[in-house]
Amino acid sequence: MTTTEHQEGRVVLSLLPVVVMAVVTIVDLTAGPGVGFLPLVSLGPAFAGLIGTWRRTALIGVVALLLCVGLGAYDGLFDSRRGYTAMASVAGVTAAGVAAAVMRGRREAELASVRSIAEVAQRVLLRPVPRSAGPLQVAVSYTSAVAEARIGGDLYEVVASPYGVRVIVGDVQGKGLAAVETAALVLAAFREAAHDEPDLAALAARLERSVAREVHGDKFVTAVLAEVRIEEQAAVLLNCGHPTPMLVRRDGSVDFPQPPSYALPLGVGMLGGEPPRSYQVRFAPGEQLLLYTDGVTEARDADGTFFPLEERAGLLKEPEAEAALEALRMEVVRHASSPLHDDAAMLLLRYR
Template identity: 40%
Template sequence: MLIPLAFIVVIAVADFLAPTSVHLGPLLVVAPALTASFGGPVMTGLIATVAVVAQVLVDALHGGVGGLNHQVQIASLLAVSSLVVVFRYLRDRHARQLIQVRSVSETAQRVILRPLPRGIGPLRIASMYLAATAEARIGGDLYAAARTAGGTRLLIGDVRGKGLASVSDAAVLLCAFREASHRHSTLPKLVAYLEGSVCRNLAELAETNTESSERFVTAAIIEIPDAEPVVHVIDCGHPPPLLLRRGEVSALEPHQTGPPLGLGELGAGEYIPQAFTFEPGDILLLYTDGVVEARDGSGAFYPLAERLPAWAGQDPEALVRLLHEDLVGHVGGNLNDDAAAIVVQRLPTGPLGRAPGPAVSPSAVTLSDAGPAGRRPRRPGRG
């Protein structure tokens, strides 16, 4: 409070020493306005009261407060100071409401997006979720992990659209994945079950929501066996995972991709997994389009594939932290879309067996060679 009080003293003394034809009293409103930037309504009101008292004293020393000019100055200072106090009160009330909203959304995030364990079998995992708005900590981006008898299954996806509808769709898919991962022995059967779950949910919503027919979920579902140096990938219209190996980045883009989940007959097709080599020490990065489509002030996309080689040798937790800081810095702290990512590293666990089928080497084309994220053209209407 010393700063606004010092302003009051300086302005009051200057006004007293100035000629009677010079009026510096109106500058006293600077004190309560400055206080409102860091203090609450009570502190702002106290400083405003001191400023009004100082104005009255200066006017009294200049010949009394009976003159019209002095009365107008005092009334103006009192009115503006009152407005500053009122707006400070409204700001504090809005801040309290925002804290409540964030608390509810954070609770929902912990329930729907469960924190991933740091270690699953021979894998070390770290995850990141960034919401596009300050009021909501969760949106349509989703991820999950499930431990099976012989390996680990991971899901990352992005629901078309925003708001509560997208959160509902994400919850349906996550619950279905966590349950079905332990019931279906093969990856194609698992993805087919997820497709059916999303379609059934959208069909139920269609009775009350006419826009449900335009909703779908892009997803990448992967399976990492414990005893084989491979990763099996099924891509349902999602950006392909990235593999970081000895400082080189490559995209794990299957030759055949499936349609997004939830399209029903429009996207009817067979889900075919493809195997890629995934050796001890390799790092796998799964992400949503909010990462690679984030733009800076000049409109340039975030160059994810170009940044990853510089972070080679980092563990998943450190890599996620670097990605978080770099992405936020790229967009200037203002994301236009939710962003999520999972970093997976295979740890050395002794000799690994050979894959039963031939593992396909990752594509040599990096994302920077194929436009933003090296991904396929977006489907019309994609959120």
């Protein structure tokens, strides 16, 4: 639901108590006392308690009570119990609505506090990457599969190290707070090791030790590491069970450079398998390198068709890197036509 749709829904709910009481009044005056619509005036404060403050709910309740008295006197219901029963119904529903509004207000205040903390956590975990690093333009995009969430199990980082611009994009197995905790662990290890380790294989080994030491059970992290060597006009890649990056050449052609061997994800290296090996690809001015998580390529439309990333590479022709990546992100969301089933992170390196 968009922000505009959400605001329109709130306006409708805010007007609903007044509309309901007006309709009940008209029907009661038209049909007469024999139909027994008067107790339905209590729907006004009932609906007010769904969205309004306790003060507004109490005000609607007072209006409903006065309306009940007026209609009851007009219909002559106070000659029997019916008028007093209707008043008791309105008063009881109003009290319940006020109590519900008070409790909801407290929960909303607590939620606002939690969200402010989450905003700080987002800035610490997925802090803004530099928009440029030498001749490189950098843009990132993150779409969480969890409604209202800003962070999840996907991770990315860009570090200007003594060995070149180093990048990581990864995906933690699982969801929820446990995945966020593991992502924070990997990012912290990468930010430190990227400045110390002379090559990507040593960097990956250090990340493997950090994950294996701290993460227990069946948790693992797929990741791709990249090191851009400006002077050599090349990029060195190392893949740990992650989707292959997409390289967009200057002429618009697309390439997915495959690793010489597929290594296991971080956290399960002790199970054996091929050790991670880096490989070098040409990365020259005018070209773009897109690193992404499987939430992008596995986004499905209503027919179950996966997102055709290679066919949508033309969206990256936008002059600005951020605008280009946003266009691609919007296309992924449009293709899914519903909330994504997995987090989707993308990091674009554009060689100006």
